[in-house]
Amino acid sequence: MAIQQISFKLPEYKRGFHLITNEVINQLSNLPQTGILHLFIQHTSAGLCINENADPTLRTDLEYVFNKLAPENDPNYLHIYEGADDMPAHIKSIITGNQISIPITNGKLKLGTWQGIYLCEFRNSGGNRKMVATVIS
Amino acid sequence: MAIQQISFKLPEYKRGFHLITNEVINQLSNLPQTGILHLFIQHTSAGLCINENADPTLRTDLEYVFNKLAPENDPNYLHIYEGADDMPAHIKSIITGNQISIPITNGKLKLGTWQGIYLCEFRNSGGNRKMVATVIS
Amino acid sequence: MAIQQISFKLPEYKRGFHLITNEVINQLSNLPQTGILHLFIQHTSAGLCINENADPTLRTDLEYVFNKLAPENDPNYLHIYEGADDMPAHIKSIITGNQISIPITNGKLKLGTWQGIYLCEFRNSGGNRKMVATVIS
Numbered sequence: 001m002a003i004q005q006i007s008f009k010l011p012e013y014k015r016g017f018h019l020i021t022n023e024v025i026n027q028l029s030n031l032p033q034t035g036i037l038h039l040f041i042q043h044t045s046a047g048l049c050i051n052e053n054a055d056p057t058l059r060t061d062l063e064y065v066f067n068k069l070a071p072e073n074d075p076n077y078l079h080i081y082e083g084a085d086d087m088p089a090h091i092k093s094i095i096t097g098n099q100i101s102i103p104i105t106n107g108k109l110k111l112g113t114w115q116g117i118y119l120c121e122f123r124n125s126g127g128n129r130k131m132v133a134t135v136i137s
Numbered sequence: 138m139a140i141q142q143i144s145f146k147l148p149e150y151k152r153g154f155h156l157i158t159n160e161v162i163n164q165l166s167n168l169p170q171t172g173i174l175h176l177f178i179q180h181t182s183a184g185l186c187i188n189e190n191a192d193p194t195l196r197t198d199l200e201y202v203f204n205k206l207a208p209e210n211d212p213n214y215l216h217i218y219e220g221a222d223d224m225p226a227h228i229k230s231i232i233t234g235n236q237i238s239i240p241i242t243n244g245k246l247k248l249g250t251w252q253g254i255y256l257c258e259f260r261n262s263g264g265n266r267k268m269v270a271t272v273i274s
Numbered sequence: 275m276a277i278q279q280i281s282f283k284l285p286e287y288k289r290g291f292h293l294i295t296n297e298v299i300n301q302l303s304n305l306p307q308t309g310i311l312h313l314f315i316q317h318t319s320a321g322l323c324i325n326e327n328a329d330p331t332l333r334t335d336l337e338y339v340f341n342k343l344a345p346e347n348d349p350n351y352l353h354i355y356e357g358a359d360d361m362p363a364h365i366k367s368i369i370t371g372n373q374i375s376i377p378i379t380n381g382k383l384k385l386g387t388w389q390g391i392y393l394c395e396f397r398n399s400g401g402n403r404k405m406v407a408t409v410i411s
Contacts, residue, residue: 001275003308003310036271038310038375044325044386050181050236051231058215058227060215061214065228069206070339078331087332090326094325094336095369097371098389101236102236103269110177110269112179112180113179115180188318188368195352197352198364202365232369237373238314239314239373247281247314247406248316251317
């Protein structure tokens with residue numbers, strides 16, 4: 001039994017949903033036989049989720065739908081001094097969450113066939129997002 | 138300290154919110170005195186959540202509300218070739234998430250009095266969903 | 275390697291989003307050097323999330339937005355006998371989730387600069403909410 005932890009930064013991504021499965025795996029050398037990977041993004045205007053890893057149009061649709069769930073420029077928003085994309089980004093981050101955890105089996109992430117890890121970048125210019133990966137085994 | 142992990146398939150459920158607390162517990166023999174149960178569904182069009190375990194009308198309302206949050210047949214969707222229920226299912230799966238983790242205390246899941254584990258089946262015909270249960274103790 | 279677990283009750287909060295980072299930390303003596311904190315709220319009409327810890331107007335906006343996502347008094351709701359705030363509270367609890375997990379690094383929660391832990395109280399009179407904190411190290 002052991003806990004291993006690393007911090008790393010993602011490259012800067014533009015606003016939208018981005019597959020980062022390979023970037024995450026590349027940070028993790030020697031996964032244990034059995035365990036849990038916990039991923040945490042240290043921000044409140046971006047999120048993490050797991051979703052379909054194949055069709056790029058799905059990502060366009062996700063961006064569209066999240067903009068409907070948390071629209072910009074609602075005249076009732078009070079928290080507006082960081083830009084029109086900021087308050088919606090906080091809301092979207094709560095909807096997706098900022099942590100995911102994935103089983104590790106036989107030394108690999110036990111993702112389903114169609115599952116990928118997504119960075120959900122909700123700011124127009126979110127910069128290099130900071131991540132913490134913790135492996136429990 | 139130990140990690141135990143099993144994979145199993147759920148029976149096929151129709152679209153909707155379904156209590157699976159007992160089915161999950163039946164898969165887990167000999168829970169440890171203290172720990173965490175991590176449940177993971179290996180799909181992107183179904184989810185897991187914890188909610189009220191008593192009133193069946195709540196489940197009908199949840200299905201109704203999720204259909205409002207992610208409606209079918211939005212003419213703006215691009216990812217449409219898997220059926221009208223597919224893109225909404227991906228969105229709903231992100232809203233609920235596909236993982237939950239529950240404390241284990243004195244050899245039992247430490248759910249609140251009114252808490253149950255739900256399979257959120259968002260496809261019309263989702264089939265037998267694959268689950269991974271990992272117990273950390 | 276060890277697992278430590280405590281249960282505690284939060285003070286009663288009114289409906290809304292409330293920062294509880296310090297209350298949580300005060301419950302946790304001697305965090306390990308490296309690990310994971312798992313927080314679980316044993317209820318189905320309240321939630322936990324991580325979001326921006328600075329501007330109080332953000333919390334007002336979150337309350338506003340969640341009321342739009344899950345409005346009260348929808349005539350289609352069937353689960354109405356516990357009050358107009360109840361069914362929306364169940365929905366909101368699924369959107370936020372009722373569990374969060376946070377990395378522990380160098381004996382401290384590795385929250386980002388602007389991250390705080392929120393109790394999301396979705397009932398008008400939710401009472402003292404029961405929490406379970408589990409530390410894996």
